[in-house]
Structure formats: C-alpha cells, structure tokens
Amino acid sequence: MIWIATGRRQTLSNTLSLLAFLAVTVWAAPSEAVRPFVTDDARIVDKGQLETESFVGLELIRGQKPAFTVGTLEAISVTDRLQITAGGIGQEYHDKRFTVLQDLVFQSKILVHRSPGLIPSVSIAPTLLIPTSGNRQLWNSSAMAHISWFLFTPEGSPDPYDNGLAIHLNIGTKSQYDAGLGGRYTSKLFWAGGFEVITFTREIRFLAEAFNGDPFSFQDEFPAVQAGFRWYKTPAVQWDVVWRGSRIGSGEGHKVWDNAVEFGLRVLFEPFK
Secondary structure, three states: OOOOOOHHHHHHHHHHHHHHHHHHHHHHOOOOOOOOOOOOOOOOOOOOOEEEEEEEEEEEEOOOOOEEEEEEEEEEEOOOOEEEEEEEEEEEEEOOEEEOOOEEEEEEEEEEEOOOOOOOEEEEEEEEEEEOOOOOOEEEEEEEEEEEEEEOOOOOOOOOOOOOEEEEEEEEEEEEEEOOOOOEEEEEEEEEEEEEEEOOOOOEEEEEEEEOOOOOOOOOOOOEEEEEEEEEEEOOEEEEEEEEEEEEEOOOOOEEEEEEEEEEEEEEEOOOO
C-alpha cells in the first residue's frame, strides 16, 4: 500500500487528521485504562459508560531539542465484557514543526475473568494502529493478555478498583506490517509489569512500571521504565504525573537515554444512564 500525497492531497490529509484529533478532544471535554502509564489493567468500564484519557508530555533526548507530545484515547463498554477504544497518538511539536496525528488507535478489550482479590482478573486486547502521517506503509498492531490483582479495597468504598494495592502484568506480541517490502510482516515479544499503591493519603497513589518498549511503537525495546503519582480525586476522575526513561536509537549507531515528563487526565462519565 503506497500512497504519495502532494499539494492539495497532502493538505487535505493533514486537515482531516487535525479535524479527527479535534473531534476526539472536544468529545472528551466533559472529561484509565493506560495512558500515560503503559501497563494495562484487566478491567473495563461498566456497560454504557464512556472513558477518556488525555495526556501531554515534554520529551528530552540528549543532543536534540525538546519535543512536546499530546494524545487522547476514548473508550466505551458496549457490553459487560467488551470495551472499544479509539483515539489519536503521536501529535508532536519538535524543532518548530508540528506533526499532526501520526496514528489512529483502535482497540477491542475483552474481559475474560473479573475477580477483585487474590484470584487475578484477566483480559485480552488486540490493537491496530493506522498511520495517518509519516511513513504510511508501516502498520503497527499488538495482541496482549492482561493479568491484574486488585487488593485491599478500602472499607466502604463504592469502587471495587479503589485498591490499596494493584499489580498488573502484560504479555503478548507487537507487530509491524511493511507494505513497501512486498508485504513483510514481523512480530516480537512484548511484556510489561507495574503496580499502584496508596501512599500517606488515600487520594495519592504511587505507580511504577517496567516494560519492553511502548506497545504503540514497534521499534521501542527494553529498558523502559516509568514512575509517578496519581491523584485519585473520585472514582470518575484521576490525574497522573509521570517520569519516563527509555533507551532509543540516536541514528548514529548507538542508543541514548530518552527522558520525558507526562501529565494525564482520566475521566469517566455516564451519558446513557
């Protein structure tokens, strides 16, 4: 699939991408699955609920100018066990240039087993990333299993996922289809592990994780770590602040340390109830 867009076609493509991003952002404005944290949890929102995750970040790579990134993901549970997520990632302002919506994300997440407590909950999630700018010949995808332990729910809490400690493990594959090389398809292992724990106050949680590169980026590999804090304002609203460190290729035959600080907002609302 080779598409060379120039002139008006390129302008139209960029305009449509921008409109798609703005539409998602406006839809989220009344504002957990993941972002800005990478390790996913084995849960979905209740049937009919809408969830939005919006995140912005500052990326600092040695030898390069700072980059600003933004993204948003929206999800709805169509049944008690199926959640559909869509959104855009990869908006970046770097070196006086703005990249509009590098990828559209579509994910279906199936809750296989729900069990707050010592018996883990399990979900599975295939994901497709559709390129909208850059190299449109590269299509990324992933297939993940999520295993979570939701422990020590505070007494009297109406939210079963308001936990004193939650532990999450992810295992699966991330893949890339290169339409420019005769349809070459490659795949590799992905894993991630993280936890969330209540700190000195019930509303402030500490989170940390390690993962084998970002599941939304085929090139990313281990080591990659994140740590930060979550303000659990209510069961429907949470704020995150996160530091991320990872080793990435510099284009000069060696890897450099990529540092980033991200801020995230997760909001859950019920327009159909």
